[in-house]
Amino acid sequence: MYALVDCNNFYASCERVFNPNLRNKPIAILSNNDGCVISRSDEAKALGLPMGAPIFKWEGFCKANNINVLSSNYPLYGDMSSRVMTILEQFTPDVEVYSIDEAFVQFKGFENYDFDDYGIQMRQRILKWTGIPTCVGIAPTKALSKVANKIARKFPNETKGVYVIDSEEKRIKALKWIKLGAVWGIGRGLQKRLKARGCKTALDFVQLPDEWVRKTFSITEWRLKKDLEGIAKLELDELQTKRAIATTRSFEYTFSDIDNIKERISTFATSCAEKLRKQGSSCHIIYVILRSDRHKKNEKQHRTSKVVNLPYPTNSSLVISNYAVKSVVSIFKKGIKYKRAGVVVTGLVPTNNHQLHLFENEDPKHEPLMRAIDRLNAKYENYKIKLGNQDLKRTWKMRQERLSPRYTTNINDIIKVK
Incomplete structure (x- = not known):
């Protein structure tokens, strides 16, 4: 289940x-x-x-x-999410964090459990320990558990926030109830094509012939169909190494000067480098993006980007920031008010196992230096160690005029009991 x-x-x-x-x-x-x-x-x-x-x-x-x-x-939401996910791991070791506010869990060897009662226990413990209300949907497959969760959310009084699809009768009833567009994995394009076939509910979808679904769509839609039939074809996703890492942000204000944009690009590049080191990867390619504010139609528009192939794979903040800043300078235009920028690193290879260059390689001092910086930033948080061309006060410059305190992640914002 x-x-x-x-x-x-x-x-x-x-x-x-x-x-x-x-x-x-x-x-x-x-x-x-x-x-x-x-x-x-x-x-x-x-x-x-x-x-x-x-x-x-x-x-x-x-x-x-x-x-x-x-x-x-976000610091508050991320911390509270981590607490909720940690509690879920007390009920089963098989947990897939699907997003910041939801997770799939798998029950292996729980054949004799009362899942209604177990779901209520999960809800009560999360509510008691974090104060966060939840809904729990339990079923033989991931797709059906999504449907069960929607029923629990829609009818909280009747279900007490927990709904279990544990019989064929409940499965058919649930699929009759849920509309096609509300089914997990059915987007607008697929929904439009299925409606042309006469499908209005999830039950209509699962009654389509298997061969037609595979021939008309793909193996993904076939797996979803089988999952909704109660035959598990969608397993828990394992944590995988990313093939590309991106850091893109809108500025708090529009910038028309190169100095502010260089600082932002350096910060974004440093963030990418830190993520690379965290997963043990290095990159071959840097992709730099710069955008004006598309909502201001009366202003000059400029949307541009540049790809840089590095001479050797690296995860050094110094090297990645240097190449990214040079790239943004080359694509910057005077007189344009820029609103968004980003850095994407790709062409990833394992740091401890990649092809060396015959003539050009990274300064060997960078590796221990980056390790020391990561260790200090992890210890003291709030990114105390930065490159010289970064803003020393803040990592992300965002307009946050209505921000609540960071109750759980900043000692200065902790609640004081009088």
């Missing part, structure tokens, strides 16, 4: 844990730079605040309806 454990309105729930005054009140969480709504509480949804709403257009609506609007507090 599999379970899909999903945190309810996760970002809003994290804020409520430490600020009880927000309970039962509408909450909206904004994206980077306080741009648009990326998470809403049930109360905000009921008032009609749409997902993705640009806050500058909906500011009046939020004030009129007393919606609490907050900036994204």
Whole structure:
């Protein structure tokens, strides 16, 4: 059996844990730079605040309806997510973290367990230890556990937040109930093609002939179909080494000077290098991206990028930052107001096993230096050691005018009990 454990309105729930005054009140969480709504509480949804709403257009609506609007507090959300996932590992060792607020778990050797009771235990422990409400869907396959979770979320009073699909009757009933577009793995394009075939619900999809599904679509859609039939074809994903690593961000303001952009690119490149070292990889290729603000139609637009092939594989922050900064200088245009930039490293190879260059290789001093920097930054956090061309005060410059305290990750923001 599999379970899909999903945190309810996760970002809003994290804020409520430490600020009880927000309970039962509408909450909206904004994206980077306080741009648009990326998470809403049930109360905000009921008032009609749409997902993705640009806050500058909906500011009046939020004030009129007393919606609490907050900036994204990613350090808090990430820490609370880690706590929830750690608790799940107490129930089974087979846990796949699917996103920041949900995880699949697999129950091997749990044949004689009462899964309704076990799901309730999971919910209660997470709620008691973290304050985060969850819903649990349990079924013979991953795709069906997603369906079961949606039922638990839709009917909290009847299910107590836990729904188990453990019979053929429940499976058929669930597939009749869930619409095609709400099925995990069925996007807009696939949904459109299936509707042309007369499919409206998940049950219609699973009743299609296997041969037709494989011939018309691919092995992926066939596996999803079999999973919804109760035949497990989608296993837990194992942690794999990434083939490319990217760090892209919008600026807090538009920049038209090269100095600010060079600083941002250096910071993004350093972040990529740190991620490379963490997974034991080095890169052959650097891809630098620079974009103007596409929303400002009256401004000059410029969208550009540059690919750099390195003479040798590296994960040194010094080397990657140096090449990235030189690249952005070469593609920068005066008079353009830039809003977004990014660095992508690819062509990854294992650091301890790659082809050496006959004439050019990295300075051997870089490896112990990077190791020392990583160790100090891990010990003292907040990136105390940086390159000279980085801003020494902040790693990510974002507009966060409505930011709540980082209650669990910053000692200065810890709650004081009087």
